[in-house]
Amino acid sequence: MRKLGRGAALWLALAGTVTGLAGVAGVTAAPAGAASASVTASASAPGPGPAAPPAPGPAVPSAASAVTPAGAALAAAWRPPLSTRGRYVVDAGGDRFRLTAANWDGAQGSWSGSGDIGDPASHHAGQDSHGIPLGLDRVPLPALLADFHRLGLNSIRLPYSNEMIRTTAPVPDSAVAANPALRGRTPLQVFDAVVAALAADGFAVILNNHTITTRWCCGVDGNERWNTAQSTRQWADDWVFMARRYRSEPRVVGADLYNEVRRNVWDDPNWGLGDDRDWHAAAQEAADRILTEANPELLVVIEGINWTGIPVDGFPHGRPTLTPARDLSHTLVRSGKLVYSAHFYGYTGPNHSGATGIGETSDPRYQDLSRAELHQVLTDQAFFVSGEGGGRHFTAPVWVSEFGIGADETNPAPRAWFANMADELIGADADFAYWPLVGWAGHDSWALLRYAPDGTRSGLLDAGDWRSPVWHRLMSATGRTGEVPVTPRWQQLTTDHRDFVQSLRVRSTGDWDSGARKAACPDGLRLTGLSHTGGRGLCTDTGTGDLRAAGPEQTVVRDERYVPPGGDWAGGYTKYQCPAGQFLIGYAVRGARVSSALCAPARLALGTAGRTVWFDRGDARPAGGPGGDYAYGRYKGQCAADEYAAGIAFTTRVGSQGSPAALMCRRLAP
Numbered sequence: 001m002r003k004l005g006r007g008a009a010l011w012l013a014l015a016g017t018v019t020g021l022a023g024v025a026g027v028t029a030a031p032a033g034a035a036s037a038s039v040t041a042s043a044s045a046p047g048p049g050p051a052a053p054p055a056p057g058p059a060v061p062s063a064a065s066a067v068t069p070a071g072a073a074l075a076a077a078w079r080p081p082l083s084t085r086g087r088y089v090v091d092a093g094g095d096r097f098r099l100t101a102a103n104w105d106g107a108q109g110s111w112s113g114s115g116d117i118g119d120p121a122s123h124h125a126g127q128d129s130h131g132i133p134l135g136l137d138r139v140p141l142p143a144l145l146a147d148f149h150r151l152g153l154n155s156i157r158l159p160y161s162n163e164m165i166r167t168t169a170p171v172p173d174s175a176v177a178a179n180p181a182l183r184g185r186t187p188l189q190v191f192d193a194v195v196a197a198l199a200a201d202g203f204a205v206i207l208n209n210h211t212i213t214t215r216w217c218c219g220v221d222g223n224e225r226w227n228t229a230q231s232t233r234q235w236a237d238d239w240v241f242m243a244r245r246y247r248s249e250p251r252v253v254g255a256d257l258y259n260e261v262r263r264n265v266w267d268d269p270n271w272g273l274g275d276d277r278d279w280h281a282a283a284q285e286a287a288d289r290i291l292t293e294a295n296p297e298l299l300v301v302i303e304g305i306n307w308t309g310i311p312v313d314g315f316p317h318g319r320p321t322l323t324p325a326r327d328l329s330h331t332l333v334r335s336g337k338l339v340y341s342a343h344f345y346g347y348t349g350p351n352h353s354g355a356t357g358i359g360e361t362s363d364p365r366y367q368d369l370s371r372a373e374l375h376q377v378l379t380d381q382a383f384f385v386s387g388e389g390g391g392r393h394f395t396a397p398v399w400v401s402e403f404g405i406g407a408d409e410t411n412p413a414p415r416a417w418f419a420n421m422a423d424e425l426i427g428a429d430a431d432f433a434y435w436p437l438v439g440w441a442g443h444d445s446w447a448l449l450r451y452a453p454d455g456t457r458s459g460l461l462d463a464g465d466w467r468s469p470v471w472h473r474l475m476s477a478t479g480r481t482g483e484v485p486v487t488p489r490w491q492q493l494t495t496d497h498r499d500f501v502q503s504l505r506v507r508s509t510g511d512w513d514s515g516a517r518k519a520a521c522p523d524g525l526r527l528t529g530l531s532h533t534g535g536r537g538l539c540t541d542t543g544t545g546d547l548r549a550a551g552p553e554q555t556v557v558r559d560e561r562y563v564p565p566g567g568d569w570a571g572g573y574t575k576y577q578c579p580a581g582q583f584l585i586g587y588a589v590r591g592a593r594v595s596s597a598l599c600a601p602a603r604l605a606l607g608t609a610g611r612t613v614w615f616d617r618g619d620a621r622p623a624g625g626p627g628g629d630y631a632y633g634r635y636k637g638q639c640a641a642d643e644y645a646a647g648i649a650f651t652t653r654v655g656s657q658g659s660p661a662a663l664m665c666r667r668l669a670p
Contacts, residue, residue, distance in 0.1 A: 070149035071201030101433035109214030159210035199251035206254035243294030271324035274497030392628030493537035520586030529638035531631030570649035577647035593658030607667030639665035
């Protein structure tokens with residue numbers, strides 16, 4: 001979300017952790033070229049009361065209007081559900097579906113956090129959304145959707161708050177004045193109607209949990225993390241509720257888990273430390289629950305970390321975005337469902353919070369960078385995920401799900417940034433979503449479409465908007481189209497802090513090594529690599545696709561019973577070897593020591609000729625490192641693309657930890 005005034009307000013509160021001024025409130029600032037808005041900084045931002053289970057909702061109501069001709073054309077252009085192939089999102093037919101989207105905000109909240117919540121002046125840009133998507137007071141839904149089509153959009157990112165789910169009071173009639181059929185409905189029921197109308201008109205809808213409280217984000221506001229004002233369990237429960245609610249609508253295609261995870265006054269979020277601020281782990285948990293308990297067809301969108309540290313020169317601070325995914329990525333229980341996302345605004349920077357005045361550092365903003373510098377930064381922070389030739393454990397589509405600028409911007413630097421940003425999106429053939437889509441005329445100049453109280457429209461579709469040529473260049477750019485071939489998949493396993501059993505078939509059989517930390521490849525993939533220390537693994541389907549035979553059979557190996565006479569492939573080492581005709585799909589460790597190996601029968605005859613791949617004293621991986629560095633800084637062993645792993649060797653001799661030291665790699669073909 002564009003943070004008008006986020007800078008000084010947020011970072012004065014953070015600076016208070018150093019200066020003793022934490023909790024100072026009422027500070028207002030705005031980035032250059034943006035309309036001002038009040039954002040209150042508080043160390044104890046308001047949050048919802050005790051969380052109650054969401055009440056069961058009605059089925060999604062029928063669309064508020066008949067499908068428009070443009071909607072019928074869009075609906076015919078793609079078939080849900082969406083999934084991924086390598087770096088691309090594809091539809092049910094395997095054709096590329098580029099997310100050309102915009103953010104229809106409002107349901108996430110607009111109150112600034114100070115002043116009378118009933119006074120529009122206390123809301124972002126003077127726009128009281130009443131906790132529902134903006135514009136329903138001014139324009140009938142069919143007219144809004146027709147304008148969305150005119151912009152060339154095929155998908156909508158639809159933010160909401162957790163508080164919206166539980167609000168039982170109906171919205172004021174004035175909030176839906178142009179859509180009287182929505183009178184008397186709660187915010188969630190209005191949200192239902194908007195989802196139904198968008199889907200009926202052919203749009204792909206990506207739900208976005210933007211905030212916890214229905215309050216404008218993104219300062220020290222109680223919305224910094226998914227669990228700032230609620231538990232991780234409650235947050236994941238709410239996602240299961242929302243994913244189930246729209247399961248019958250196939251054009252609801254995605255779950256964007258949380259918006260701009262960032263530091264609160266006292267603590268940074270992290271990526272992989274295993275504590276209650278571990279965004280990597282929380283996103284993994286919610287994603288797997290959505291896909292197993294609610295809707296296995298949804299894309300799961302995971303945004304990088306938006307901010308860590310205190311923005312004071314001399315103190316560590318910055319925007320990690322997606323950089324941690326290079327070393328530690330996500331492996332979901334359903335492959336082909338992960339999309340990574342990042343946000344970029346000209347007034348922020350790789351290490352710049354976007355503040356002006358208090359909280360502003362000497363770091364450059366994105367709009368201060370040359371075109372070459374911007375390209376490098378975007379590559380380092382996000383586009384490496386979808387680039388580098390693919391074939392990495394972190395390879396996935398990258399969705400720049402927020403970027404934008406004001407129609408009243410006159411400063412040459414941010415204007416140049418906007419043009420350069422569009423060119424970078426074109427060059428990367430990236431998916432994108434502009435922020436925001438709808439606003440009130442005379443209030444939010446950043447909106448693509450702005451509506452007066454009588455419904456009169458202004459903005460990108462009308463004369464005089466300087467952004468129009470850039471937008472049309474972006475929308476008309478040619479990128480990858482048509483069918484995307486199925487490519488080999490690579491996925492990372494980690495036993496850093498807990499079990500990581502990503503195979504649903506294995507999960508259904510129960511705990512196969514109680515008390516050990518276990519990891520298993522997602523269904524359809526086989527284990528192909530291990531690290532000597534750290535408990536990391538690498539899975540793939542290269543060369544064979546799904547190698548596993550039908551049925552529940554699997555073998556837990558805890559000794560050398562399957563090593564044939566004369567078949568000692570790692571002399572002096574303990575060998576956990578799969579039975580003949582089986583291959584490795586998982587492993588377990590106790591501390592660092594190998595506890596067991598998990599094997600599954602193959603659907604086709606396997607080769608028996610093999611080799612020992614030692615990696616206790618250095619890396620032993622195929623040329624080019626297919627799959628990427630899945631255990632950074634550790635020794636790794638990995639079978640070749642035409643091989644399968646059939647055993648793990650280790651030693652418990654004095655001075656050794658019993659960690660993996662060698663793999664038995666055999667040819668796939670007999």
